[in-house]
Amino acid sequence: SGGCFSGAGGAERSSAATSRASCSGAPSARRSQQSSASHDSPSPEDNDKSDPATRQMVDKRKCRRVNKDSFVHALDVWRKQQAARASHPESKGAREPLSELLQAEGAATPAGRRVRVIARKRPLFDREVGRDDFDAISVVGSRTVTVHSCCMQADLKSMFVRHHEFSVGQAFDETASTEEVCARGAMPLLDNVARGGNSTVFMYGQTGSGKTFTMAGIEAHAAKLLLPAEKAEGAAAATLMYFEIAGSRCLDLLSPSRGHEISLKQDGEGKVQLLGAHTLAVSTESELLEALRLAKAKRATHATGANASSSRSHAVCQLTLPSRAARPPVLTLVDCAGSERKEDSALHNAERRKEGAEINQSLHALKECMRHWVLAKEGARVHIPFRDSALTRVLAESFLRDDTLMAVIGTVSPASADAEHSISTLKTICAIAADQGRVRETKQEVKPLQPAPTGPESPKVWDARRVKEWMATACDGAFASLVPALPSALDGKALMRMTAKQMSTLWGASEAQATGVYNALRSELKRATDSQQQRRRDIRANERRKIS
Structure with missing residues (x-):
């Protein structure tokens, strides 16, 4: 534990030659004093040479992981x-x-x-x-x-x-469960449909943030609230339409054949009609959920950098409840396609990139329609641009009905x-x-959060107690006789400033003892410095591994 060890590559190895040199005073104090400056702190040039990572530009997300x-x-x-x-x-x-x-x-x-x-x-x-x-x-x-x-x-x-x-x-x-999200977030809209109104729920968020998972919970909650558990004799059935919008195409998910396209036509009253869309009568909660399960299996998905099975289309589920009113109660659930970062789709082909651009364009059109709808509800005279995309065209009735309630649920990673x-x-x-x-x-x-120091401690930071402990044990107790002569307040910083001649004069030590103390202290300093430098190299190497 004394100055009889020298650091090499961060490992402490015993060296008899070093022990003799530091304790016997064989090297001159002057030579040791001159060379010690090189061990106190590495030059900036040395730091740059040993730290190529300091000049390496890295991605900000990698920087976050490194730090x-x-x-x-x-x-x-x-x-x-x-x-x-x-x-x-x-x-x-x-x-x-x-x-x-x-x-x-x-x-x-x-x-x-x-x-x-x-x-x-x-x-x-x-x-x-x-x-x-x-x-x-x-x-x-x-x-x-x-x-x-x-x-x-x-x-x-x-x-x-x-x-x-x-x-x-x-x-x-x-920590919130999907049931809690439905009960506290979506319930007012479901109640509005149960009372005969029109409600629309949009699910928006990044690919892989949990949109489809949350929407499945809302579908189950809506089925339980709006449809009976058992089929009642003579009761009218609800009507289900389920389709996906991929770019400018509207594809029926209830059709027996995959890829059946629906035409969008606007009638004289301004309503958008879905020509060729299949409708399915559902009378119970279980019938609705089974129909949705089968329809979802036909939905377009592709792998992205964020999700192994990412929804690449907008899915629109419209459930119309039986009613004699001119405008029946309708629940519309829109599971928007996952938005992406550029790097999430960096390996996509031209078709996938075009698909992503169409998704982002339709999401922008949806945002503009909802923003203008809010302004219209507040009394502003604005035009709702629902004709700008296929998605907003099929939702035209939601923007035109006075009894519409809307909710947008954003899921985040x-x-x-x-x-x-x-x-x-x-x-x-x-x-x-x-x-x-x-x-x-x-x-x-x-x-920066500094890691806990490891390895030998530099003599410069020793307190008075640590100085006396070292003097008593260094070089097999060769300096123990000098401990009583040490000033009570002598710490490591003051000790390192002393020359061998000052030690001899102030402590009454022989020249050989004073030179031995001086050299042993420099050996301790070198050992601590080498250990710190190796620790820094290990940290930099670890950082380079993280960003490589």
């Missing part, structure tokens, strides 16, 4: 501050949630909004944990979703987090790699509901 520990620590601190504020509103360090701030300013409550805006966060998948991803979304209360975008400055060393807060009508975290897409999803659903102002962004600097 995962620092970002996760910063997010943990942020979440604890929010939790503390929830328990003690007067506590410092956490800002007032955006939803509470807007409510205090007199903003509309969820019940007062024209479109119900619902956000659901899914759990982090095992495969995401396996690639060193981490949770970058927080649900604060029941109405605020915060996406933490972890970023790097241009030097790829300084880190910061942008906290994007969104106020929505209802927010569900990863918690993975840090998907942060930008989650932000885009939440911005879109807020824009659909004309709530663009319900967004707040704050910035937080992130300090």
Whole structure:
């Protein structure tokens, strides 16, 4: 444990020659003192040569994984501050949630909004944990979703987090069950249909964020509420239409033959008729769910970088309940095709890329129609551009009926790699509901989380107790007789400033003893420096493996 060991490649190896040199004073103190400067700190040039990763440009998502520990620590601190504020509103360090701030300013409550805006966060998948991803979304209360975008400055060393807060009508975290989402989020729309109205639910989000899974839960909930469990004799049946929209084509999913195309024609009253669409009479809950299961098997899916089986079309389910009214009650469920990042479809062929462009164009048309519909409901004289895409054309009745209620459910992935897409999803659903102002962004600097030091400690950081311990044990106790002569406040920093001559004069030590102490200290310093440099090299090598 004394200065009788020298560091080489981070490993501590015993060396008799080093022991004799450091304890006997064979090398001159002057030569050791001159060479010690080279061990105190490596030159900037040496650092650059040993650190090629510092000049390597890497993808921001890889940077997040490389600096995962620092970002996760910063997010943990942020979440604890929010939790503390929830328990003690007067506590410092956490800002007032955006939803509470807007409510205090007199903003509309969820019940007062024209479109119900619902956000659901899914759990982090095992495969995401396996690639060193981490949770970058927080649900604060029941109405605020915060996406933490972890970023790097241009030097790829300084880190910061942008906290994007969104106020929505209802927010569900990863612990919420699908039954809870249906009961608290979709129930008002289902009740509206049960009373004879028209309701439309849109599911929007990134590929792999849980859209189709959540929609399946809503379908089961709707079937249970709107249809009987057992078929009643003489009771009228509900009518089901189910089709998918792929680009400008509308394909029937209830047709016995796959790929049966439906023609869209507008009649004299402005209604869009689906010519050639098959309808199916369903009388019970189980009949509806079985029909939906068979229809979904025909839906177009392809693998993407985000999901092995991604929905590549918009699926529209229209359930019309029996009624004598001129406008019967209708429930429309729209499972929008998954939106993607460019890299999710980087390996697609030209057909898949064209398909993705058509999906994004139709989603934009839907957003514009819903935005104009909200303005029209608020009394503005606007034209709803539902003719801009096949998707909005088949939904024309939802935009024209006075008894329509709408909800848009945005599903988001918690993975840090998907942060930008989650932000885009939440911005879109807020824009659909004309709530663009319900967004707040704050910035937080992130300090690197230093790993716990390992290996020998530099003599420069020793305290007085550690100095005496070392003097008593170094070189098999060769300097133990000098311990009583040491000043009580002598620490490692002061000790390293002393020359061998000063040690001899102040402690009454022989020249050989003083030179031995001096050389042994330099050997300890070299051993600690070599260990630290090797640890830095190991960290850089690990970072290069992560980003390679």
